[in-house]
Amino acid sequence: MEVSIEKSQPTLEEFITLRAKVGWGETPNQLAKIALNNSLFHVVARSENKLVGMARIVGDGAMFFYIQDLIVDPDYQNNGIGNLLMQNIESYLSKVAFKGSTIGLLSASGKEDFYSRYGYKERNGTPLGYGMCKFV
Template identity: 55%
Template sequence: MTIATRLNTQIASPLVEDFVALRIKVGWQSIDKASAQRSLDNSLFHVAIYDQDVLVGMGRVVGDGVMYFYVQDIAVDPDYQGFGIGDRIMTAIEGYLSNAAISGATIGLLAVKGKETFYARYGYFNRPNATLGHGMCKFV
């Protein structure tokens, strides 16, 4: 059986323990379980991909559910990259957004350096450009 056929895509929040572990595996900051659970609970949409009982990829959407959406925590276990998992995640997210976002809504994300072309496949573009200034963020 190939990896692709073993994978189980769930349109549901991952378990908090799995979320925390995947964050660490991809090199992101550790977060305590209580804060992680609050963050997951306040998301609009989740997609989690498991190989049996191991979370190997996930993504979620946060925002107000009407006008403003933010694609967040697109993460794929480094051992599972190159098998189309990121595409599965983004396809599920784009399906959700196509139904939830009204005309004129803004959908944003922050791409990991070097992954911009991945998101461009789904219609996301770099800022600045001819009409829009730099996107900005603040880390606390």
């Protein structure tokens, strides 16, 4: 299987379909369109022109960066695609995130070890607290 990596935005339909395929539910078109257009960085993985993975960065572009929607199609998982996407994410961040910047993410359950290989750590509550989120 040959996989190509492109620094480009997935189509609206691809984005919605891939999120649903990994069990993240249906995303309304307008919400997905705004989310994609307001992202700082996109990277996609394609096999035979089909979207098989993606990741994006959101944030303010200076102090706060957030890794969002790192997704690999379940039919293509365990082939190194997540690592290829993450390498591109880290390359982008190395150019734009400076001392004092914060890079965050929410890991899917069981994927913490994947992110720890790239230097991400679970917050243990000291000194910053555990972190919180609100789903609307």
